[in-house]
Amino acid sequence: MFQASFCFLLYNMTQVIQAMIAEGADREVKTISLELLFYDVQRQLTAWTEVLPPRQTVELLSTTWTPSQVTRRLGQLLHGAWSERWIKSPSNTHKKTGKQRDEYPIGGHTSVFRVMQEPARDSDEDVYSSGLGRPSYICCKLNKSKDWSAAENSGSGPI
Numbered sequence: 001m002f003q004a005s006f007c008f009l010l011y012n013m014t015q016v017i018q019a020m021i022a023e024g025a026d027r028e029v030k031t032i033s034l035e036l037l038f039y040d041v042q043r044q045l046t047a048w049t050e051v052l053p054p055r056q057t058v059e060l061l062s063t064t065w066t067p068s069q070v071t072r073r074l075g076q077l078l079h080g081a082w083s084e085r086w087i088k089s090p091s092n093t094h095k096k097t098g099k100q101r102d103e104y105p106i107g108g109h110t111s112v113f114r115v116m117q118e119p120a121r122d123s124d125e126d127v128y129s130s131g132l133g134r135p136s137y138i139c140c141k142l143n144k145s146k147d148w149s150a151a152e153n154s155g156s157g158p159i
Contacts, residue, residue: 014038020074025082033088040085
């Protein structure tokens with residue numbers, strides 16, 4: 001429970017810092033990347049813990065400030081803190097076109113024999129009776145190359 005509360009607190013603080021930096025840099029808040037800004041805030045907090053021991057941190061933060069004092073102090077600290085690193089990258093403007101996709105077989109894969117059977121099923125003709133011969137010869141017909149031409153003529157396929 002504490003961890004979630006602390007995360008929400010850090011998120012809200014980062015949003016306040018983002019708004020103050022945007023105001024000081026005369027930019028829109030939505031043009032500043034919250035992720036990149038949080039990364040730099042995290043680095044600053046890590047540096048703080050490395051330099052100051054917890055006792056000094058408590059002493060520095062134990063003073064009571066009014067909301068207007070906090071706002072004024074944050075404005076002073078963050079007014080000139082703009083960095084080009086915090087520019088949010090533009091959204092993806094590439095829209096997918098409505099291209100027709102190729103028709104894929106059910107299950108995503110098939111065999112050469114099944115592909116060759118599709119036209120035969122439509123015409124009620126068997127692949128073997130159409131003169132194509134045995135399946136090894138079908139492979140030669142589909143992948144005809146100069147190297148296989150001798151095997152094709154001799155009747156022995158690559159299989």
